[in-house]
Amino acid sequence: MPQGETFHRAVSKVLFISQIYGLLPVSNVLALDVRDIRFRWLSPRIFYSGLIFILNWCEFLAVINYVIKVAITFHNSSTLSLYIVCLLEHLFFWRLAIHWPSIMRTWHGVEQLFLRIPYRFYDEYKMKKRIYVVFGVVMSSALVEHFLLLLNSFHLSNMERTQCKINVTYLESVYKWERPHFYMIIPYHIWLLPLFEWINETIAYPRSFTDCFIMCIGIGLAARFHQLYRRIAAVHRKVMPAVFWTEVREHYLALKRLVRLLDAAIAPLVLLAFGNNMSFICFQLFNSFKNIGVDFIVMVAFWYSLVFAIVRTSLTIFVASSINDFERKIVTALRDVPTKAWSIEVQRFSEQLGNDMTALSGSGFFYLTRSLVLAMGTTIITYELMISDVINQGSIRQKTQYCRDF
Structure with a gap:
């Protein structure tokens, strides 16, 4: 195994790219040595991340002011929840950043067990490649979603301007459509557009990156469980001395402690991410029964956003559940240990494997295992059947209404 193939380096x-959007503001995140990673309250990253948080908070206050003046609706409530989730994600990543240096040092210490012989012969998981592929696919798909939603806003604002005969310029109509809460309190200036678009990106980025971050954690932990399983599978049905099982059991317990450490650190993010994903999917499914129009751009943006949320959530579960999958494979491998090789160490190892769940969780409310996909699918189907009895407009596709009141 290459010496640099550690989770931190992978x-x-x-994480450096995420810091551009104000997330996880730790210093020296690109350092080769984990001992160089620091969290400093007085640092440019903290100042930059704090500035983004303040800007997001100011926009959230503007949204509240807008909702109070125009009356709260189902759509407005989803907008409010989006900003609440964004602010909480920034806060949770700040909380994680405080403990990130110590987490990385602990993780690096456990990884040293798996960077030497014999585990180096069982490294086939390609952790770094998997992390890059997941990040590239998820975030590029999120970029496409963001582009489609912007295109949708530009299109609808132009349709409103032309069909409703509103006497404003094209860019002002975009500003009015995209940021009605700011339009009520801040007059249009062209230099505001890039600023507000940057704030919009810092709000949109954490929603997809949080899922991506959970997947990266899952890949890093699964890589070590994979090595442990491969070492046990290599002695399938062979008689091994007690010292072998003692060492393997100790390495498993080290991984178990690492999983508990990571689970405690990122559990609020897991709970927030899956809660937000489920609420967004249900919200979009509700809208799919309503009249969303026959406009092609509107339809493409809507369905892409919905399908992307479902696929991203499912992918997060499948990737993170690989930790539990490898543990179950280890349990299966222990059942094939020959009777004459069964010892007190194998017995203790077997009991510890079956003691509790080894998986990331949402603060203990649920665990990221493959069965969660079935549970979420059942919930979504039940929800869709319930609202289908109430809303019977799924087959109606009338002309999109562009004109609206502010």
Whole structure:
């Protein structure tokens, strides 16, 4: 195994990109040595991340002011929840950043067990490649979603301007459509557009990156469980001395402690991410029964956003559940240990494997295992059947109404 194939080195560039959007403001995130990673309250990254948080908070206050003046609706409530989730994600990543240096040092210490012989012979998981592929696919898909939603806003604002005969310029109509909460309190200026678009990106980025971050954590932990399983599978049905099982059991317990550490650190993010994903999917499914129009751009943006949310959530579960999958494979491998090789160490190892769940969780409310996909699918289908009895407009596709009141 290459000496640099550690989780820190595999994920450092991904975290550096996230810092552009104000997330996880730790210093020296690209350092080769984990001992150089620091969290400093007085640092440019903290100042930059704090500035983004303040700007997001100011926009959230503007949204509240807008909702109070125009009356709260189902659509407005989803907008409010989006900003609440964004602010919480920034806060949770700040909380994680405080403990990130110590987490990385602990993780690096456990990884040293798996960077030497015999585990180096069982490294076929390609952790770094998987992290880059997941990050590239998820975030490029999120970029396409963001582009489609912007195109949708530009299109609808132009249709409103022309069909409703509103006497404003094209860019002002975009500003009015995209940021009605700001339009009520801040007059249009062309220099505001790039500023507000940057704030919009810092709000949109954490929603997809949080899922991507959970997947990266899952890949990093699964890589070590995979090595442990491969070492046990290599002695399938062979008689091994007690010292072998003692060492393997100790390495498993080290991984178990690492999983518990990571689970405690990122559990709020997991709970928030899946809660937000489920609410967004249900919200979009509700809208799919209503009249969303026959406009091609509107339809493409709507369905892409819905399908992307479902696929991203499912992918997060499948990737993170690989930790539990490898543990179950280890349990299966222990059942094939020959009777004459069964010892007190194998017995203790077997009991510890069956003691509790080894998986990331949402603060203990649910665990990221493959069965969660079935549970979420059942919930979504039940929800869709319930609202289908109430809303019977799914087959109606009338002309999109562009004109609206502010």
